[in-house]
Amino acid sequence: MKEKAPTDDVLRECLRQWGTEDEALEEGPSWEDKPLHGLYHRTITEVADLKKSYRWLERAGLKDSTEALILAAQEQALSTRAIEAQLYHTRQDPRCRLCKEAPETIQHITAGCKMLAGKAYMERHNQVAGIVYRNICAEYGLETPRSKWETPPKVVENDRAKILWDFQIQTDKMVMANQPDIVIIDKGQRKAVVVDVAVPSDGNIRKKEHEKLEKYQGLREELERAWKVKVTVVPVVVGALGAVTPKLDEWLQQIPGTTSDISVQKCAVLGTARILRRTLKLPGLW
Numbered sequence: 001m002k003e004k005a006p007t008d009d010v011l012r013e014c015l016r017q018w019g020t021e022d023e024a025l026e027e028g029p030s031w032e033d034k035p036l037h038g039l040y041h042r043t044i045t046e047v048a049d050l051k052k053s054y055r056w057l058e059r060a061g062l063k064d065s066t067e068a069l070i071l072a073a074q075e076q077a078l079s080t081r082a083i084e085a086q087l088y089h090t091r092q093d094p095r096c097r098l099c100k101e102a103p104e105t106i107q108h109i110t111a112g113c114k115m116l117a118g119k120a121y122m123e124r125h126n127q128v129a130g131i132v133y134r135n136i137c138a139e140y141g142l143e144t145p146r147s148k149w150e151t152p153p154k155v156v157e158n159d160r161a162k163i164l165w166d167f168q169i170q171t172d173k174m175v176m177a178n179q180p181d182i183v184i185i186d187k188g189q190r191k192a193v194v195v196d197v198a199v200p201s202d203g204n205i206r207k208k209e210h211e212k213l214e215k216y217q218g219l220r221e222e223l224e225r226a227w228k229v230k231v232t233v234v235p236v237v238v239g240a241l242g243a244v245t246p247k248l249d250e251w252l253q254q255i256p257g258t259t260s261d262i263s264v265q266k267c268a269v270l271g272t273a274r275i276l277r278r279t280l281k282l283p284g285l286w
């Protein structure tokens, strides 16, 4: 066991003060032996459809480097400040380089940093919502935005449907949330669909799905009353690292047009890869 003795003075001093040096060396695993592998799997087991959550690996056709980056992120195998501080003892301050408020973990960077919320997360969110939006437009023969970076118009309409994008809807009664990502009004079928998209951290996908459903019930009631149509609320939730709930496919099928779960998954994961590369300033290899 001698060769596994910590070479780091700070660590050795910590262990000495905790009085665990002997135990740590004799029985406890060194940090190198810690079972980091499988951590992500355990995190999402309770909330996700495991098979579908990994399917983007085979079917999304991502570059090898992007695939490797996301897999590394899933296993916390990227050098964030919290990981450097915890595992390698090369850094004293584990806090996020951007907001300086929370430990800089993978989860924090990919879905929890307020400094990334306004632009980077919004961009990723809009890309995912944009896929759904374009498929809806195609279904009704409405003009689709030319580039995927182009923000859709607030309202598009023809004789078959009216589609609202990020549109604040006025209701008689005040409702908690009145600006969902997309609203589809199908004139022929006299129905409307309220779609809201989220890309939370992977452990939160199920909670987020419920949250979205509940958030728009007030709006649903108001719209049914005012527009005299049947209204359905549909959450589209994909974890930042690709996890999806067993229900995602069902939700997507309730939206006019054809949107595959793999397409929204791929889009979310690509957005996350972009955020990780930029924030952690990863070398070209990634």
Ligand SMILES: [Zn+2]
Pocket (backbone or CB within 6 Å): 096, 097, 098, 099, 100, 101, 102, 108, 112, 113, 114, 115
């Ligand atoms: Zn932060």
